[in-house]
Amino acid sequence: MKKVVVGTVASAVILGGAIGAGAMTDGFKTISMVNPEPAEQSELISLDEAKEKALAEYEGVVESIELEKKRSGYVYDIDIDNGDMDYDLDMDASNGEILRVEEERDDDDDDDGDDNNVSSSGSNGTAGSTNEDYISQEEAVEIALAEVEGTLDSVELDHDDGRAVYEVEIETGNGDDDDAEFDIDAVTGEILEMDLD
Structure with a gap:
C-alpha cells in the first residue's frame, strides 16, 4: 500500500512539474512577443x-x-x-x-x-x-x-x-x-x- 501511495505522490509531482514548465514556456513566449521590432x-x-x-x-x-x-x-x-x-x-x-x-x-x-x-x-x-x-x-x-x-x-x-x-x-x-x-x-x-x- 505504501508503494502505491509513494508512486501516486511521485506521479503527481512529476505531472505538476510538467504543467508548471509548460506554463513558464508560455509566459516566456508572451514576453518575447511584447518586445517591439527595431524601427525601419x-x-x-x-x-x-x-x-x-x-x-x-x-x-x-x-x-x-x-x-x-x-x-x-x-x-x-x-x-x-x-x-x-x-x-x-x-x-x-x-x-x-x-x-x-x-x-x-x-x-x-x-x-x-x-x-x-x-x-x-x-x-x-x-x-x-x-x-x-x-x-x-x-x-x-x-x-x-x-x-x-x-x-x-x-x-x-x-x-x-x-x-x-x-x-x-x-x-x-x-x-x-x-x-x-x-x-x-x-x-x-x-x-x-x-x-x-
Missing part, C-alpha cells in the same frame, strides 16, 4: 531633427553625426564641440531620445588657425557653405543606393579638407564583410569616392 529606416527622424534635438540639450557645434545600425535599431552617434567640452551622444534614431552621453574636456586646439573647418573659404566651392546648402541625409543615401543594392548600415556628415562630405556605408548582403562605402559631396551630391568590397 523610413521611420527615423531626419539628420536635421537629430542635430536640433542634440543641440537643444548640449550647446556647441555638431562636428559629426553618424547613423549606425544596431541590433536594437538605428542610433545616431553625434559629436558636439562647444570649445571647452566635447560631447559624444548616442540618440535613438526613431524618437530622438538620448541614450548615452560621454563628456570630455577639450584640451586640443586643433581648430586654431586650421583651414579645414567649414566656415573657412576654399577653392572647391563647398567651404563656407551652411547646413541649409547641404543635400539631405536621405538624398545622400538614395545616391548610394542607386549605385548598389543593399540596406543602409551607416551615414555620417563629416568635413574633409574643408569640404562637407556624407560618408555612406551600405550592406550589400553578400557576406559579413561585403559593404559598399561612398564619399558624397554634401552640397553637390557628387560621388567623390566609392569603395565596393
Whole structure:
C-alpha cells in the first residue's frame, strides 16, 4: 500500500512539474512577443531633427553625426564641440531620445588657425557653405543606393579638407564583410569616392 501511495505522490509531482514548465514556456513566449521590432529606416527622424534635438540639450557645434545600425535599431552617434567640452551622444534614431552621453574636456586646439573647418573659404566651392546648402541625409543615401543594392548600415556628415562630405556605408548582403562605402559631396551630391568590397 505504501508503494502505491509513494508512486501516486511521485506521479503527481512529476505531472505538476510538467504543467508548471509548460506554463513558464508560455509566459516566456508572451514576453518575447511584447518586445517591439527595431524601427525601419523610413521611420527615423531626419539628420536635421537629430542635430536640433542634440543641440537643444548640449550647446556647441555638431562636428559629426553618424547613423549606425544596431541590433536594437538605428542610433545616431553625434559629436558636439562647444570649445571647452566635447560631447559624444548616442540618440535613438526613431524618437530622438538620448541614450548615452560621454563628456570630455577639450584640451586640443586643433581648430586654431586650421583651414579645414567649414566656415573657412576654399577653392572647391563647398567651404563656407551652411547646413541649409547641404543635400539631405536621405538624398545622400538614395545616391548610394542607386549605385548598389543593399540596406543602409551607416551615414555620417563629416568635413574633409574643408569640404562637407556624407560618408555612406551600405550592406550589400553578400557576406559579413561585403559593404559598399561612398564619399558624397554634401552640397553637390557628387560621388567623390566609392569603395565596393
